[in-house]
Amino acid sequence: MSISASYPPAFQRAINNGDQTEIEPALDQDKDIHIPVIDLERLDKQILTEACKDWGIFRLENHGVPLELTSQLQQISESLLSLPFEEKRELFASVNSPLSYFWGTPALNRSGDALKRGGTQASNVKMLEGFNVPLSKLPVSTCDDGVQHSKLEPFRVLLEEYGRHITRIAVSLFEAIAQTLNLELTGDRRSELLSESTGLIRVYRYPQSSSVEAEGEALGMEVHTDSSVISILKEDETGGLEIMKGEEWLRVKPVADTLIINLGDMMQAISDDEYKSVKHRVKKKDRTRERHSVCYFVFPQRDCVIKSSNYKPFTYSEFEAQVQADIQSLGTKVGLHRFSPKSPLFL
Ligand SMILES: O=C(O)CCC(=O)C(=O)O
Numbered sequence: 503m504s505i506s507a508s509y510p511p512a513f514q515r516a517i518n519n520g521d522q523t524e525i526e527p528a529l530d531q532d533k534d535i536h537i538p539v540i541d542l543e544r545l546d547k548q549i550l551t552e553a554c555k556d557w558g559i560f561r562l563e564n565h566g567v568p569l570e571l572t573s574q575l576q577q578i579s580e581s582l583l584s585l586p587f588e589e590k591r592e593l594f595a596s597v598n599s600p601l602s603y604f605w606g607t608p609a610l611n612r613s614g615d616a617l618k619r620g621g622t623q624a625s626n627v628k629m630l631e632g633f634n635v636p637l638s639k640l641p642v643s644t645c646d647d648g649v650q651h652s653k654l655e656p657f658r659v660l661l662e663e664y665g666r667h668i669t670r671i672a673v674s675l676f677e678a679i680a681q682t683l684n685l686e687l688t689g690d691r692r693s694e695l696l697s698e699s700t701g702l703i704r705v706y707r708y709p710q711s712s713s714v715e716a717e718g719e720a721l722g723m724e725v726h727t728d729s730s731v732i733s734i735l736k737e738d739e740t741g742g743l744e745i746m747k748g749e750e751w752l753r754v755k756p757v758a759d760t761l762i763i764n765l766g767d768m769m770q771a772i773s774d775d776e777y778k779s780v781k782h783r784v785k786k787k788d789r790t791r792e793r794h795s796v797c798y799f800v801f802p803q804r805d806c807v808i809k810s811s812n813y814k815p816f817t818y819s820e821f822e823a824q825v826q827a828d829i830q831s832l833g834t835k836v837g838l839h840r841f842s843p844k845s846p847l848f849l
């Protein structure tokens with residue numbers, strides 16, 4: 503089977519129609535940078551504070567996720583993603599499966615279905631596909647649906663184990679970051695601000711496109727900030743993650759057996775804007791290669807009120823509803839500006 507048989511037909515149509523209009527020159531070599539490094543076994547609060555303040559992103563070493571687990575997860579994700587498109591769709595379409603398959607956009611609703619974009623983005627197909635995995639639903643076996651779904655069972659089991667590791671890391675980092683901010687985490691406050699049950703994994707594939715002449719179509723994920731408290735990214739050696747620092751785009755160099763931590767909008771609000779929700783995008787350097795990544799996002803409890811000096815008090819639920827409404831009407835996320843009385847975009 504050719505690799506393109508596993509890609510959604512919409513990708514080919516988008517390329518043929520020249521939909522991928524974000525043509526920008528590739529970054530120069532000297533924009534390849536190393537981000538700050540944090541060692542989870544010997545957490546240095548000073549380096550952590552500076553990384554959160556100046557960068558909003560850092561690399562994590564000695565994270566304790568077994569290499570074997572990550573490579574098994576990568577292998578099985580890649581083999582599921584390379585199934586023929588229709589087979590993939592059917593496999594993940596079961597009502598009982600906690601996992602869902604998406605393509606053409608990373609903007610999904612709470613059930614994992616693609617959000618319809620408005621504005622100029624309405625017909626713009628993003629060149630990525632993947633699986634959406636709400637961790638709290640993973641303990642439900644996929645096997646109940648019969649033989650077909652026993653194909654998903656090994657994937658589910660690996661995701662559950664990976665989820666346990668990554669949740670442990672998110673909690674430790676959040677507690678350390680909270681200390682650097684002198685945040686009181688008494689009683690249930692920690693699990694309100696960072697609620698393990700909201701954890702979500704996305705497994706992404708950014709397709710290769712050797713046969714295609716169109717320039718610019720290598721752009722994989724447009725500029726955004728994450729809505730999370732913390733996001734944890736495991737990318738392959740292809741690279742392609744770019745971050746905005748000051749006014750400049752920089753390309754993050756991939757480093758084997760490390761994780762990338764980026765702070766999301768909720769952390770920015772919780773920290774009174776001391777720490778930054780980093781602007782980032784994915785742009786493959788070599789478009790003849792596929793890129794794979796596994797990303798984890800964790801959020802506050804839905805009804806937890808986030809109070810801070812620069813934003814009106816809001817719950818995560820309200821924030822998420824606003825992000826989805828903006829994507830549906832404007833085609834893009836506005837984010838924290840909607841909650842900032844100083845912003846012209848304030849509601
Ligand atoms: O695939 C990646 O490396 C990054 C994905 C990402 O930024 C996101 O899903 O928010």
Ligand SMILES: [Fe+2]
Nearest residue numbers: 726727728782
């Ligand atoms: Fe992101």
